[in-house]
Amino acid sequence: MAVDVAREAGSLRGARLRVSAAFWRRPWLKLAALVGPPVGIYTIVYVGSLAVLLASGFWAVNAFTSETVHTWNLGNFRTIFSTTDLTYWRIIGRTVAMAAAVTVTDAVLAFPLAYFMARLAMPRLRALLFVAVLLPLWSSYLVRIYSWRTILSTSGALNWVLTGLGLPAQHLSGTNWAMWLVFSYIWLPFMVLPVFAAIERIPDSYLEASGDLGARAGRTFRSVMLPLVLPGFVAGSIFTFALTLGDFITPALIGGGPGTAMIGSTVEANVGLNVPFAAALTAVPVAIMGLYLMAAKRLGAFEAL
Amino acid sequence: MRWLTRRRAIGALAAAGLLAALVVPATSIGSGSAAFSPPTKIGKGEGSLNVIEWPAYTDPSFAKPFEKATGCTIHRKDAGSSNQMVALMRAGGGGGGGQYDLVSASGDASLRLIYGKDVVPINVNLLPGWKQFFPYFKSPAHNTVNGVHYGISLQWGPNTLIYNTKKVKPAPTSWSVVYGKKYAGKISIPNNPIQIADAALYLMKTKPALGIRDPYELTKGQFDAAVALLKRQKPLVKRYWNYAADQITDFKNGDVTVGSTWPYQTLTLQASKLSVKDLIPREGTTGWADTWMLAAKAPHPNCAYMWMKYVTMPKVEAQQAIVFGETPVTPLACPYMNKLQAGSCAQYHLNAPAAYLKSIHFWKVPIADCGWGGRKDCVDFTAWQQAWTQITG
Incomplete structure (x- = not known):
C-alpha cells in the first residue's frame, strides 16, 4: 500500500x-x-x-445603401486632407492643439503635487493624497462630465462664485475653453502618477550634492530635477495626449457649440453611416500617436513607466 | 521596441495583412438573397425577443403584460442616435447579425436599412392594428418602397420650436427666430445632418425662387443654399445637442432660450415648472416617425411579429405615447390616452385635422433619386453628413 x-x-x-x-x-x-x-x-x-x-479606411461606401464597398481607393483620405475644403484639417488641428494644451496644463498642475507627495508629505498624508488623486477614477466618467456641465452652465457654480466676487459671468458651456478645463481635470491623475514615480526615484544625495556645489534652488531644479523628471512628464503626456486625442464623450457633452468638433466626435458621427470614412479618420490619431511615441522613446519615457 | 528588427517588422506586417485578407471576405457574405416572401401566419413564440430601441420603447409598463402573455422575454439594446442604430444592425455581417430581431428605426435610418438589406418585408395583414392607422402611416415613404412594407409604423412627433416665455418676447411664430441675430448665443439646435432639411423647409417657404419641392430631395443648388443658411446660423448657436437630456439641461441652466426640439423635452421642462412653450411655426416643420422593422437574420421572428401586433393595438399605442411623449399612428388611441392622462389626446395633436399632419414633412433618408421631375441628381445622405460636419466643425 x-x-x-x-x-x-x-x-x-x-x-x-x-x-x-x-x-x-x-x-x-x-x-x-x-x-x-x-x-x-x-x-x-x-x-x-x-x-x-x-x-x-481605403474602402468606400455605397451612397445609396451606405453599405461598405470593398474596392481600394484613396477617396476618404482625399476628403480628409483636401486642399479646398479645410474642415478636417481644422478638426485635426483643433484636436491636436487641445491635446497639447491639456498635456501642458496637467504637467504644470501635476509637478508641485507630485513633488509634495514624493518628498515632503509624511507617509500618512501621502497615502491620503494618493487616495485623493485616484478617487475621481473610482466614480463614473459620465457622472464627472455631467457635474462639470452643471458647474460651467450659465446659472452654475462657477458663475455664482464669479458674480459673488463682483466679476463678470462667463458663458463657457459648449466652448473649447470648457473642454480644455474638463479634459485637464479628467486626465490629471494619469500625469500625477508617473511624475510622482520619477521624482521619488531621484536620490536625495543628488540634490544635496547640487547644493554642496553651490547651486541655488532654481539651478538645482533646472539642472538636476527637471532632466531627471522629464521622462516622467513624457510618460504622463502619453496618457493625457492620447486620451484627449481619441475622446468623443467630452466633445459631445461639454463641447457641442459651434467650432468644437474633435476627431473622436467626428468619427462617432460617421460610424453608422460611413464606416470606411470613420476608419480613415481614425488612422489620423493612430499616425499622430505613432510619431509621438517615437519622439517619447527618444526622450526615454519608457524607462520611467 | 528594439527587438523589432526591420525584417521581423515586415514579417509582422505580412502576418497582419494575411489576417486582414482572411477577415475581409467573411464580412462581404450575406448580400444578394433571392426574393423574400414574408410569413402568412404567426407561429409559436421562441421565448425571446432582442430589440434595438429608443430608450423606453419597450417600457415595462406595457412590455410586462406582453411578456407574460406570449412568453417572449424582451432583451433591450438602447440606442442613442439613428447612426448608432444602423451601426448596431450592420454589426456582425448586417441584418442584425443574427442577434437582433427588431429595430425601432426613425425615418432618417429606415431607408438606409431597407436599401442595405438589413431588414426584410413584413406581412401587415398579420397586424390587425395596421388597418386602423391614419392613411399616411399605412404606407409612408420612409418604410414602404414600391408598395412593399418594410416594417410597421409606430409613433411620430413634430420637431417643434421651443422658447423660454420669460426671455423670448414677443412669442415667435416663425423659424426665422433661430436664424436671426436677436437671440445669438442662446440657440439650441439638434446635432443631426437631417437638420439640413429644416433649413431647406425654411427656404422653401421664404425663398420660393430656389424651387425646393421637398426638403429631403434637394438638387445641388438648393442643397448649397440650405448649407449656406446653416453656416450663417452657426455663430448664433450655443450648442448642437446630441441627446434630449442635453437640451433639457441647457434650458434648465439658462444656457439657451430658444431652439428646435421634440414635444418630449417641452413636456419634461414644463413638468419641472420651467416657463417654456413650443409651437409649429408658420413655415410648417419637419417631424420624425418611427417604424418597428424586422431584421433580415432575426432569430426570433414569431416573437417579433407578436410584438409588432401588440404595440400597434390602440391601447398600447396610447400607453407608449404617454410614456415617451409622442403621438400614436392610429386615431383609435385617443380615448385611451385621455383615460391615462386627461386632455393628452389634444395635447399631442392626435385629434388634429389632417391639415396638421400635412404640415409636417417627415424624416426620410435623402437619396440621389429625387422622386420628382424624374431627376436623379439629388444630394444623397452621405453628402449631407459631410456637409453637416463642415457646418458644425
Whole structure:
C-alpha cells in the first residue's frame, strides 16, 4: 500500500521531470509556451483589428445603401486632407492643439503635487493624497462630465462664485475653453502618477550634492530635477495626449457649440453611416500617436513607466 | 521596441495583412438573397425577443403584460442616435447579425436599412392594428418602397420650436427666430445632418425662387443654399445637442432660450415648472416617425411579429405615447390616452385635422433619386453628413 503510493508519487514526479527536461533541452519550446499565448492574443486581437481598421479606411461606401464597398481607393483620405475644403484639417488641428494644451496644463498642475507627495508629505498624508488623486477614477466618467456641465452652465457654480466676487459671468458651456478645463481635470491623475514615480526615484544625495556645489534652488531644479523628471512628464503626456486625442464623450457633452468638433466626435458621427470614412479618420490619431511615441522613446519615457 | 528588427517588422506586417485578407471576405457574405416572401401566419413564440430601441420603447409598463402573455422575454439594446442604430444592425455581417430581431428605426435610418438589406418585408395583414392607422402611416415613404412594407409604423412627433416665455418676447411664430441675430448665443439646435432639411423647409417657404419641392430631395443648388443658411446660423448657436437630456439641461441652466426640439423635452421642462412653450411655426416643420422593422437574420421572428401586433393595438399605442411623449399612428388611441392622462389626446395633436399632419414633412433618408421631375441628381445622405460636419466643425 505504502509502496503503491510511493510509486504513484514517483511516476507523477517522473512525468514532471520529463516535461521540465524537455523544456530544458529545447529552450525555444519554453519560450514559446510562455510567450505564445499573450503574443498570439496581441497579434490577432490588437494588431489584427488595427490592420483591418486601417485597411477599411481605403474602402468606400455605397451612397445609396451606405453599405461598405470593398474596392481600394484613396477617396476618404482625399476628403480628409483636401486642399479646398479645410474642415478636417481644422478638426485635426483643433484636436491636436487641445491635446497639447491639456498635456501642458496637467504637467504644470501635476509637478508641485507630485513633488509634495514624493518628498515632503509624511507617509500618512501621502497615502491620503494618493487616495485623493485616484478617487475621481473610482466614480463614473459620465457622472464627472455631467457635474462639470452643471458647474460651467450659465446659472452654475462657477458663475455664482464669479458674480459673488463682483466679476463678470462667463458663458463657457459648449466652448473649447470648457473642454480644455474638463479634459485637464479628467486626465490629471494619469500625469500625477508617473511624475510622482520619477521624482521619488531621484536620490536625495543628488540634490544635496547640487547644493554642496553651490547651486541655488532654481539651478538645482533646472539642472538636476527637471532632466531627471522629464521622462516622467513624457510618460504622463502619453496618457493625457492620447486620451484627449481619441475622446468623443467630452466633445459631445461639454463641447457641442459651434467650432468644437474633435476627431473622436467626428468619427462617432460617421460610424453608422460611413464606416470606411470613420476608419480613415481614425488612422489620423493612430499616425499622430505613432510619431509621438517615437519622439517619447527618444526622450526615454519608457524607462520611467 | 528594439527587438523589432526591420525584417521581423515586415514579417509582422505580412502576418497582419494575411489576417486582414482572411477577415475581409467573411464580412462581404450575406448580400444578394433571392426574393423574400414574408410569413402568412404567426407561429409559436421562441421565448425571446432582442430589440434595438429608443430608450423606453419597450417600457415595462406595457412590455410586462406582453411578456407574460406570449412568453417572449424582451432583451433591450438602447440606442442613442439613428447612426448608432444602423451601426448596431450592420454589426456582425448586417441584418442584425443574427442577434437582433427588431429595430425601432426613425425615418432618417429606415431607408438606409431597407436599401442595405438589413431588414426584410413584413406581412401587415398579420397586424390587425395596421388597418386602423391614419392613411399616411399605412404606407409612408420612409418604410414602404414600391408598395412593399418594410416594417410597421409606430409613433411620430413634430420637431417643434421651443422658447423660454420669460426671455423670448414677443412669442415667435416663425423659424426665422433661430436664424436671426436677436437671440445669438442662446440657440439650441439638434446635432443631426437631417437638420439640413429644416433649413431647406425654411427656404422653401421664404425663398420660393430656389424651387425646393421637398426638403429631403434637394438638387445641388438648393442643397448649397440650405448649407449656406446653416453656416450663417452657426455663430448664433450655443450648442448642437446630441441627446434630449442635453437640451433639457441647457434650458434648465439658462444656457439657451430658444431652439428646435421634440414635444418630449417641452413636456419634461414644463413638468419641472420651467416657463417654456413650443409651437409649429408658420413655415410648417419637419417631424420624425418611427417604424418597428424586422431584421433580415432575426432569430426570433414569431416573437417579433407578436410584438409588432401588440404595440400597434390602440391601447398600447396610447400607453407608449404617454410614456415617451409622442403621438400614436392610429386615431383609435385617443380615448385611451385621455383615460391615462386627461386632455393628452389634444395635447399631442392626435385629434388634429389632417391639415396638421400635412404640415409636417417627415424624416426620410435623402437619396440621389429625387422622386420628382424624374431627376436623379439629388444630394444623397452621405453628402449631407459631410456637409453637416463642415457646418458644425
